[in-house]
Amino acid sequence: MNAPLEAAVIKQHLIDPEICIRCNTCESICPVGAITHDSRNYVVDVNKCNWCNDCISPCPTGSIDNYRRVVKAKAYSLEEQLGWDVLPPELSGADIAAMAAEAGGEDAIATAEQPVAEATPTIDPTGQAAFNSAQYGASVPPWSAAHAYTNLYGPKAAEKSVTATVTGNLRVTAVGKEYDTHHIVLDFGSMPFPVLEGQSIGIIPPGLDANGKPHHARQYSIASPRNGERPGHNNLSLTIKRVLEDHSGQPVRGVGSNYMCDLKVGDQVQVIGPFGTSFLMPNHPKSSIVMICTGTGSAPMRAMTEWRRRLRASGKFESGKLMLFFGARTQEELPYFGPLQSLPKDFIDSNFAFSRTPGQPKKYVQDAMRDRAADLAALLQDPNAYFFVCGLKAMEEGVVLALRDIAAGAGLDWDTLGAALKREGRLHLETY
Numbered sequence: 433m434n435a436p437l438e439a440a441v442i443k444q445h446l447i448d449p450e451i452c453i454r455c456n457t458c459e460s461i462c463p464v465g466a467i468t469h470d471s472r473n474y475v476v477d478v479n480k481c482n483w484c485n486d487c488i489s490p491c492p493t494g495s496i497d498n499y500r501r502v503v504k505a506k507a508y509s510l511e512e513q514l515g516w517d518v519l520p521p522e523l524s525g526a527d528i529a530a531m532a533a534e535a536g537g538e539d540a541i542a543t544a545e546q547p548v549a550e551a552t553p554t555i556d557p558t559g560q561a562a563f564n565s566a567q568y569g570a571s572v573p574p575w576s577a578a579h580a581y582t583n584l585y586g587p588k589a590a591e592k593s594v595t596a597t598v599t600g601n602l603r604v605t606a607v608g609k610e611y612d613t614h615h616i617v618l619d620f621g622s623m624p625f626p627v628l629e630g631q632s633i634g635i636i637p638p639g640l641d642a643n644g645k646p647h648h649a650r651q652y653s654i655a656s657p658r659n660g661e662r663p664g665h666n667n668l669s670l671t672i673k674r675v676l677e678d679h680s681g682q683p684v685r686g687v688g689s690n691y692m693c694d695l696k697v698g699d700q701v702q703v704i705g706p707f708g709t710s711f712l713m714p715n716h717p718k719s720s721i722v723m724i725c726t727g728t729g730s731a732p733m734r735a736m737t738e739w740r741r742r743l744r745a746s747g748k749f750e751s752g753k754l755m756l757f758f759g760a761r762t763q764e765e766l767p768y769f770g771p772l773q774s775l776p777k778d779f780i781d782s783n784f785a786f787s788r789t790p791g792q793p794k795k796y797v798q799d800a801m802r803d804r805a806a807d808l809a810a811l812l813q814d815p816n817a818y819f820f821v822c823g824l825k826a827m828e829e830g831v832v833l834a835l836r837d838i839a840a841g842a843g844l845d846w847d848t849l850g851a852a853l854k855r856e857g858r859l860h861l862e863t864y
Contacts, residue, residue: 441528443499444507445476445483449516451587452495453634453707455651456864458487460825463567468510472643475513478504489571492632492651492707493587501528505535517645565832568850569861574714574818577857578658581626585704587649593636593702594623598695599667606764612674613728613767614693615655618701619667625703627668628658629735630712630820630860633705637691649704650688653731653822653862657739671731671767711820711860713739720753720817722808724797724831727760729823730767732862736820737780744779753817754780755807759797759827761788781807797827798834808835809842812849818858825863832861 445466447458452474459467459474466480467487487496501523502508508520523531573580586592600617627633634649641647655661656669674689695701713721713736721740723733733756740754760766763786772782785800786792801808811817812835821831836846853859 440504441501441532442478442504442507443483444478444502445481445496446498446500446508446513446519447474447476448495448498448519449473450495450518451493453493453587453649453651453704455492455632455707456825457490457492457862458496460828460861460863461490461566461569461571462487463564470514473514473516475510477510478507486567486571490710492582492705492709494583503528503531503535506531563829563833565829566861568832568854568859570854570857570859571710572855572857573710573712574716574719574857576714576716576719577712578628578715580628580631580706580709580712582631582705582707582709584625584706587634587704593704594620594625595700596620596625596703598697598699598701600661600669601693601695601697604671604767605673610675611765612693613765614672615669615767616672616692616695617656617661617667617669618703619665620703621666623666625666625668625706626658627654627706628708628712629654629739630732631706631708633668633670633703633707635688635692636702636704637687638702641687647687650692651707652692653728653735654706655731655734657735657742659739659742663742671728671734673728673767710857711822711862713820714816714818716752716816717743717748717750718752718816720755720811720814722755722757722811722817722819724757724801724819724821724823725759726797726823726827727765728767729821729862730758732820732822733758734768737775741775741779753811755804755811756780756782757785757797757800758782759785759787759795759800759823762786763789796830797823798830801831801834802838805838805841808838809844812839812842812844812853815856815858818860819853820860820862822862823864828861828863832859835859 463486464480464482466477585594596618599619602615604615605613632651632653634651636649637647652670654668655671660667661669672689672692674686674693725733783800785795785797787794787796839846839849
């Protein structure tokens with residue numbers, strides 16, 4: 433007689449909280465919505481995870497690449513995982529057999545000795561799959577991207593970090609009571625810290641959290657090109673926004689953003705990383721880049737734009753097109769608005785969208801994209817054109833739906849095109 437399903441032994445996909453940097457990459461890319469988080473941990477729902485492994489490669493630290501053999505009926509709940517500081521130890525064969533017997537009687541002991549099964553995903557009772565933008569995000573870099581160095585300084589303990597010195601801290605949005613965005617420059621001195629456009633780093637805030645534990649690292653995208661914020665110097669820049677008020681007008685102070693935005697020149701910070709192997713700009717000089725972002729999602733776009741600008745100034749720039757779709761609530765909240773306006777029109781095609789301009793209809797980046805449908809349709813068909821999306825998670829679906837509609841309007845089959853964009857590393861989604 434077979435043991436009941438509850439006694440089956442499965443591989444339960446888990447995230448290591450010790451080395452996870454809470455970057456949201458896994459949650460944003462999971463095609464079945466199996467990953468969620470609270471203010472402490474990122475966790476995997478055993479009832480939804482189908483072991484597609486889409487989240488494994490993009491994870492910057494490898495924290496997602498973990499599992500434990502468990503009895504299905506005794507699988508770790510979301511509540512248990514949210515409370516972890518470390519992964520639970522591996523269970524012995526005897527422990528698993530005992531758990532299986534408890535769950536399904538004596539007949540289940542034999543089940544515990546069988547090959548480990550993967551978790552079975554929950555089936556939508558309607559049988560209809562909602563549009564899932566994450567399934568089109570590439571986990572491989574453009575073919576011509578430079579080699580990225582990662583995890584030179586590890587996330588597991590502060591002594592493995594590197595010390596950087598603040599050499600600049602400049603506010604890059606107009607003064608407002610709800611927001612405060614800064615451009616921060618960090619210098620690494622003689623310590624090697626090679627980065628590429630599109631990569632990120634982790635900053636470890638000093639002190640302890642509410643549970644008496646050291647703060648986990650906060651991830652920030654790099655806003656400067658590969659040869660430094662100041663060319664030829666071992667430094668980089670970040671774009672960091674802190675929210676000053678919540679929707680009800682109450683004061684808000686995030687641990688990482690508040691710490692970073694208050695830094696003074698000469699202060700030192702602990703840095704880990706760099707991270708990121710897929711959200712990388714192409715090196716092919718004739719490649720075109722479409723950058724779609726909101727708020728501080730502009731950081732990697734600034735890095736890519738500045739690298740292309742420096743190549744152009746050196747005479748090494750060819751004919752690759754730069755196209756930017758940049759959204760914010762108002763012009764005053766848009767980082768780097770002034771410098772963007774000064775860039776030559778034949779160098780970058782900038783399109784802005786503001787959703788809260790008094791007296792004006794709401795406009796989002798996907799609306800601006802539809803306004804340029806003919807140009808984007810041509811780029812979707814160009815194998816040397818790459819699309820990068822960065823900003824709040826709420827924007828992602830609208831942007832990918834806009835690409836789908838633009839493709840359909842040009843007579844293109846989106847299922848075929850979307851799969852190719854993912855496979856060829858041409859559509860990159862980095863939302864949080």
